[in-house]
Amino acid sequence: MEIKEIKPDEILDCVGLACPVPIFKTSNTIREMQPGQVLEVQSDDDGIEMDMPAWCRRTGHEYVGLTKENGEYHVFVRKK
Secondary structure: OOHHHOOOOEEEEOOOOOOOHHHHHHHHHHHOOOOOOEEEEEEOOOOHHHHHHHHHHHHOOEEEEEEEEOOEEEEEEEOO
16 A cells, blocks of 8 residues: 555644654644554655654564655654
8 A cells, every 4th residue: 555545534734843742743644543554744844854753663563664745744653
């Protein structure tokens, strides 16, 4: 499945927020989700490209991937 075909269960808007705020917000949001659900995190912070995969490795959630368009990242994480 391509990233473009993923339909997230939740969308978290972190545009305009700098590291580490998007990771904190991701952690809080995903805690409320059901296992297997997908969260899309929208961010314009370049650090998210490295931070989100690292956070997923630490927490056990699945890093599905990301797309970038017009300077905005769309990062997809599946809750473990």
